[in-house]
Amino acid sequence: MKVSAGIYKGRKLVENKYEHIRPTADLVKQALFNTIAIKLSGARVLDLFAGTGALGIEALSRGAQEVVFVDKDNRSVKLIKQNLDSLDVEAQVLCKDFSLAIKLLSGRQFDIILIDPPYKKGLYEKVLSLIEEGKLLADGGVIVCEHAKEDKIDPLTFEITNEKRYGTKMLTFLQ
Secondary structure, X not given: OEOOOOOOOOOEOOOOXXXXXXXXXXXXXXXXXXXXXXXXXXXXEEEEOOOOOHHHHHHHHOOOOEEEEEEOOHHHHHHHHHHHHHOOOOOEEEEOOHHHHHHHOOOOOEEEEEEOOOOOOOOHHHHHHHHHHOOOEXXXXXXXXXXXXXXXXOOOOOOEEEEEXXXXXXXXXXX
């Protein structure tokens, strides 16, 4: 697993050795960042269900000012911290359930929110509702949901601006 673009391009990340983490495929990661590229420079990013931290690190590599990583699993948090240390990058890493983390971050504004929870668990609407309640999305910001093609995203008060399918996976962009 490598960073694909930006200042850390080509840098290797710590290998994922855990079954509970489903890394984003390179093709999907490229499509995601190509779609939001214009918003990355100086962006404040929230990486929910961060796993190895690869998406948030890619955002930092491509010009994000700040990334907050959230994952409830200690093994994931350890991987995120190892990956950040290997790049000599400091970032906030929260070892918390998404709902507690969102409440803790309430009132902070993020330009990009990445949501990549375990598939087929019905978590998207709950996450989106909490993001709205906590007013976490900055004006003009974007939420990116990575999900199985079978998972339908109810945008609640947000608007779906784009959807892309890659085999069995999809990206849904909301504002």
